[in-house]
Amino acid sequence: xxxxxxxxxxxxxxxxxxxxxxxxxxxxxxxxxxxxxxxxxxxxxxxxxxxxxxxxxxxxxxxxxxxxxxxxxxxxxxxxxxxxxxxxxxxxxxxxxxxxxxxxxxxxxxxxxxxxxxxxxxxxxxxxxxxxxxxxxxxxxxxxxxxxxxxxxxxxxxxxxxxxxxxxxxxxxxxxxxxxxxxxxxxxxxxxxxxxxxxxxxxxxxxxxxxxxxxxx
Amino acid sequence: xxxxxxxxxxxxxxxxxxxxxxxxxxxxxxxxxxxxxxxxxxxxxxxxxxxxxxxxxxxxxxxxxxxxxxxxxxxxxxxxxxxxxxxxxxxxxxxxxxxxxxxxxxxxxxxxxxxxxxxxxxxxxxxxxxxxxxxxxxxxxxxxxxxxxxxxxxxxxxxxxxxxxxxxxxxxxxxxxxxxxxxxxxxxxxxxxxxxxxxxxxxxxxxxxxxxxxxxx
Numbered sequence: 297x298x299x300x301x302x303x304x305x306x307x308x309x310x311x312x313x314x315x316x317x318x319x320x321x322x323x324x325x326x327x328x329x330x331x332x333x334x335x336x337x338x339x340x341x342x343x344x345x346x347x348x349x350x351x352x353x354x355x356x357x358x359x360x361x362x363x364x365x366x367x368x369x370x371x372x373x374x375x376x377x378x379x380x381x382x383x384x385x386x387x388x389x390x391x392x393x394x395x396x397x398x399x400x401x402x403x404x405x406x407x408x409x410x411x412x413x414x415x416x417x418x419x420x421x422x423x424x425x426x427x428x429x430x431x432x433x434x435x436x437x438x439x440x441x442x443x444x445x446x447x448x449x450x451x452x453x454x455x456x457x458x459x460x461x462x463x464x465x466x467x468x469x470x471x472x473x474x475x476x477x478x479x480x481x482x483x484x485x486x487x488x489x490x491x492x493x494x495x496x497x498x499x500x501x502x503x504x505x506x507x508x509x510x511x512x513x
Numbered sequence: 514x515x516x517x518x519x520x521x522x523x524x525x526x527x528x529x530x531x532x533x534x535x536x537x538x539x540x541x542x543x544x545x546x547x548x549x550x551x552x553x554x555x556x557x558x559x560x561x562x563x564x565x566x567x568x569x570x571x572x573x574x575x576x577x578x579x580x581x582x583x584x585x586x587x588x589x590x591x592x593x594x595x596x597x598x599x600x601x602x603x604x605x606x607x608x609x610x611x612x613x614x615x616x617x618x619x620x621x622x623x624x625x626x627x628x629x630x631x632x633x634x635x636x637x638x639x640x641x642x643x644x645x646x647x648x649x650x651x652x653x654x655x656x657x658x659x660x661x662x663x664x665x666x667x668x669x670x671x672x673x674x675x676x677x678x679x680x681x682x683x684x685x686x687x688x689x690x691x692x693x694x695x696x697x698x699x700x701x702x703x704x705x706x707x708x709x710x711x712x713x714x715x716x717x718x719x720x721x722x723x724x725x726x727x728x729x730x
Binding site: 427 | 568580583586587591616618622634651655661662
């Protein structure tokens with residue numbers, strides 16, 4: 297059955313790989329499943345046809361036969377559950393990998409999203425300069441805890457898993473901020489993620505859209 | 514095997530049910546599994562023994578035999594996967610219920626957490642009064658989309674699922690703000706969640722801790 301995902305027709309980051317379709321592309325590359333991409337304009341994202349697929353009018357979505365999913369975490373989990381390569385076979389190790397997926401999305405990403413919001417939507421406000429250090433401190437608190445846990449391990453819990461895919465993807469958002477520099481083990485962790493052949497293929501596929509060469513992955 | 518979860522020794526909300534152990538208690542009540550509770554002080558939460566269980570020094574955690582989990586979403590998912598009552602049997606419906614779990618935690622909760630942060634940590638800042646309406650508007654945008662999708666249905670996708678448990682739990686955070694009043698169908702949705710016997714038992718169990726009667730659920 298063909299897998300079809302959606303992505304921005306014009307990614308706001310111009311192909312830096314921060315749009316969430318990159319996470320789904322990466323997961324599909326890790327498990328070796330080909331996929332089609334349907335590009336969606338900002339206008340179409342808010343129209344009924346897309347809202348039927350994604351109630352919050354975002355990308356990515358995932359279609360496979362009569363299954364339609366939204367929400368990156370759920371899509372990556374679904375791919376991990378259906379195909380080998382992202383979740384350990386051992387039940388307890390699998391549950392722990394899922395813990396890291398949720399931790400990436402619900403504990404580490406929220407302060408990072410808040411930082412992005414502060415920079416993108418509130419940079420023109422008179423409080424911006426004074427408030428930004430507070431938001432950055434909250435991000436740093438989380439990074440410190442994550443760095444302490446990772447220690448000198450390659451991945452968060454044994455071998456690479458969907459938990460690492462999600463955590464590296466979340467941390468990649470911080471690259472422009474320089475906040476990762478204070479945590480060399482996290483910088484190394486992100487670099488290991490980026491060095492994976494599956495990530496590279498995913499990154500190149502999304503960059504090709506920004507460069508005017510959309511198409512299947 | 515005994516299930517043991519952790520909860521605040523003294524919940525910051527004084528037993529209003531907003532601490533995340535309530536979500537796990539609710540899930541366990543829905544599937545009819547008894548559980549033990551270990552209360553943790555704020556000091557103990559940041560000490561090595563608890564950090565070994567929860568790298569971000571939070572509650573709840575979940576222990577069952579040799580499995581130890583952290584992160585509420587992962588714990589609720591694990592309970593739903595292992596015991597009947599929270600996830601549909603049909604594979605596609607199950608994947609969609611999981612989509613709603615992630616949507617609750619990664620799309621709807623982040624702006625709500627930002628609002629909580631603005632009120633709890635930045636209320637004494639000179640920008641607070643001017644900034645709060647911006648944050649509230651971002652929450653309202655999400656609520657509007659969720660309200661549009663829910664329509665006049667009882668639950669988000671067919672029968673009650675772990676997706677509803679998580680979404681109702683996230684929306685409950687908004688009760689004091691009054692923001693739900695603008696969306697009568699969401700208020701009704703939250704009330705339906707609160708009316709479930711399993712939720713009531715979970716709520717009473719966490720309130721008992723605040724009232725000085727800790728113990729098993």
